[in-house]
Amino acid sequence: MADTTIDKILEVKDLDVSYQKLRILFQVSLDVDAGEVAVVVGRNGAGKTTLFRTIAGFLNQEAGTIHFNGNDIGRLRAFEVAQLGLKYIQQDKHVFSDLTVRENLELGSYATKDYDWDRVLEYFPQLKNIIDRKGGHLSGGERQMLLIAMSLLGNPGLVLMDEPTEGLAPHVITDLSHAFKKISEKTTLVIIEQNLPLTAEVADRVYAMKEGKIVAEFKDQQAIENLEFEAYL
Template identity: 45%
Template structure:
């Protein structure tokens, strides 16, 4: 049984339809990447799963239970973590405080585990999150997303705007997390996405237009060049 099943989902922003009959599945322990150009519906898919933009029709099942239309906080309590693309740290809190808040909900991951994944955060534990660089904030929001009993992590554009070395650190972290978590990744960096993914869904104009195993795919694949390359 898949950990996440999205079936025939239609999602709207007002009267504008953003997702059209989207279906995808994510097995326990997989990294599944959503690829596509800007506006293809990738972020909307994550927001729909997380309950931020509920679907108008279709069904979302998490761990076998129907979560369609549930509030976001209830979905998070079920073990789903969401890391949005805009790096929403709590700026007035320290790094340690940003991590301790979700860690208080319990779960297997601890603050020390987060520091092991991103050692730089340990060095910055007493710094205010609002004073961190973009790369440091990205490490923090990923680490924070792991805490509180997360089993399925939704990651939206984790490498966007980061220096190459930080991108490499994020890639290495995702590879390390593969042993413990299930991940749905939205990523414009196709090479990074293919490096870490088990399977790939390609979206265009709010529709799934292709599904494939990531193994053997390259950025030069004709389907990726047609629907992902700028």
């Protein structure tokens, strides 16, 4: 690939996506630099999850391109995208409820051949204390932490997180925001968030989505801290 893409870990250009005949995304473009925390904000129904599902290979675009680390991933399937090191944590926070934390991690390790649990649990020390607890007995925050830890097995270059703090208590959200900053030192994060203070806290870049379009982009730290993106929601 051309050298111009070298700092851009993710490059999405002019995506059009539909469900059956109904157009949901219109000419969506976004860039994320390696090492950033990028946040996508927007109201329910704006198309945020549809965008992530398309990047992750679960949906096909009708038009537009997606490059990850300079590779054209626009027509790859989800497992192929994951193998290249782009992971997607879905909005539903699903973990296997009959399996323990340890067994859920084991599944991630079989898939990636990465057994370095110490590395991925370093962000969430509280999971070490409940390693034998079943997924069905975890709190929402613990489930989210387990999903993030699992996503980091295999050392992905980028993780897409779909509303990771939805429904969580404020102190858990604070823990997660610290974790996001630490994780981003090694793995680029793109996060869908409805929590605007958290967005201001963690984001290096913010994209605002409305009615299937990107309506604004913010990179200026002061503008982000002043929640200027709020006007576009």
